[in-house]
Amino acid sequence: MKIARRPSIGGMVWVAVWTFPLIDPLTQAGTTLAAAGLLAFELAYVYGAALGFEAGGSPRQRTVFYAIVATLGTTLAIAYGEHWLILLLFVSCCGIAVYGGAPRPVTAFALCLAALAAQLLIGVAHRASWGTIGATFLGTILSSMLVGAVRQMGRLIAELQRTREALADAAVAEERLRFSRDLHDLLGHTLSVIVVKAEVVRRLAERDPAAAAAQAADIEQVGRQALVEIREAVTGYRETGLTAELTRAKGTLSTAGIAADVLRTADPLPDAADRLLAWVVREATTNVVRHSNAAHCDISVTITDGAAQLTVADDGDFPATATPHPGNGLRGLTERLESAGGSLATAARPTGGFSLTARLPL
Template sequence: MPVQRWRPSVGGLLWVGVWTFPLLDPLSTVDGTRGGIIAGVGLGVFTLTYVVITTLGFDHREDLRRVADVGFGAVAALGVGLAAAYGEHWLIVMLFVGTCGAAVYAGYERVTVALVVLASVLAATVLLGLLHNALSTALITVIGTVLASGLVGAVRQMQRLIRELQRTRDALATAAVAEERLRFSRDLHDLLGHTLSVIVVKAEVVRRIAERDPAAAAAQAADIEDIGRRALVEIREAVTGYRESGLTAELTRAKGVLSSAGITATVQRTADPLPEAADQLLAWVLREATTNVVRHSGAQRCDIEISTVDGAAALSVVDNGGTASGAAFGNGLRGLTERLGAVGGTLQAGTRDGGGFAVVARLPL
């Protein structure tokens, strides 16, 4: 995979650069001699390398980890070299070696490396303090290095958590969109599947009776117009999220649809008024089951029963048609099975031993 070009932000470089002000102390010892010029150049190269590599560490660029490793090696070598060569005031550069190591290695997967680097920096600082007879300065630098490196490590961990939260939020948003699309497709299928099936049935009736009974054909055509208009209203309400379809209204509609298809419908309802959510969900089940009876069963009779048993509402739609209705367990019933399952309900559909097809939904109240 090609490595993307790294372009550090100006803000990031400035933020890291601002915290290099303690390096003004060794800079104050630089004079115009040859040795002073070399020390000044070395300090400038150290500072520039430190700012760039530390900023890279904060950017979490895993594809540039090798660059970060090499860059930190350069920072460490320059820091140790300057502190060893120029004495007490230069021990402060070891603090920046430690914070650079924390920025590069304090990630979740490299904490051990960061601890090893920090321990090495602290040990080197103490040894350099002994070399220059500046142990007290070395100990102060050690304390500062521990505190600064801990702060940098905490900031890096916070950045990692923020990035993970952002990825999680994006994943949840994607999942929510997919779930909403699935819900909308179910609603649209239930609405259009039922409505178009009814329109087809009534259109067939109109075609059969148009010549011998024009008045009845006109009445059926008027029903088709009414169904179409009602479907348009329902689709608009479904799109805006305000669709409410009650079970009582759906029962009336189911009997009319079955009757128009030449199917004798019987309805038995012993259930008390149901909670709104259960009422609407069972209305969807009744609509889908009735549509399947009309489209697939070839039945002459359909029995609908609504009851409450052991704290659960039960809806059964049973026809005496052929096995063709068994093929109806498609997107509609599958979607309703998922909806009922989400609230602890069940949906069973299949052929009966004595012939016909049954759909039974149970929903805890």
């Protein structure tokens, strides 16, 4: 269930900045009532438009705020005339902010046309100059087009984000499926044999203990062989060499929609260092896919001052001013590297994103 949320303070401030044209009708407000009506209109517009831009609240709440904005704007324009026609520009923009995020924003387009028609009729009724009507008319069209473009861009960005999350989930699910398939291939036949032989042992236990003992010995042998095969399979997953792990990381990132550049200038490393850095690559890649929302990731393996150095850096949405708080996976890697005389450092990138650097003396 999607939880309705309020617009952020930043969103409301961003919308409020664009209400400076309301200064003109404010200077023409000859009465306290007019000024109060204009203030109420601006507050309703800022909150309602911010709700629309950020898809906050419920559809009903957004509709209610648009109705308030449209009613106040039209009423004030009718009551006070030429200098208040600008309010209908904001009525149009609010309608597009609220309804313009749909794939086919027909409602938003219709509301914009209604605001333009109201501007024309009210301007003619108040005998406003055609220059004023035309300027306000053109401003409403251009502003509405800009707001519509922003809303559509926001919709496309949201769809892209959902697609990237789905790709990341698919990459993780594919890895789990591959592991489960390998385990099934290893254990399916073995467990079937164990079950059959156990049934034989149960039937022979009383009338032919020697044959039952022989079958039990076979079960023991099959079980031991199964344990060996499982250890080999798990070792293959856990201790893949660095070269293979880098190749797998690039494929996993690509599947999740993240462009990856892999640079390796280090010579072949000792087996222990190779396996340990492969662990680091696997954990770092998993974190990038699951948590970073990145578009690009750089992985480099170099030798600096007698130590192998692995760096994984992404351009995700980790704030440049934030302090990393490593989870259990990174804490476990830190302990493993420190036990081998190495170190693991994490930091926010100056341009946004996250970087991880592992150093291991050779």
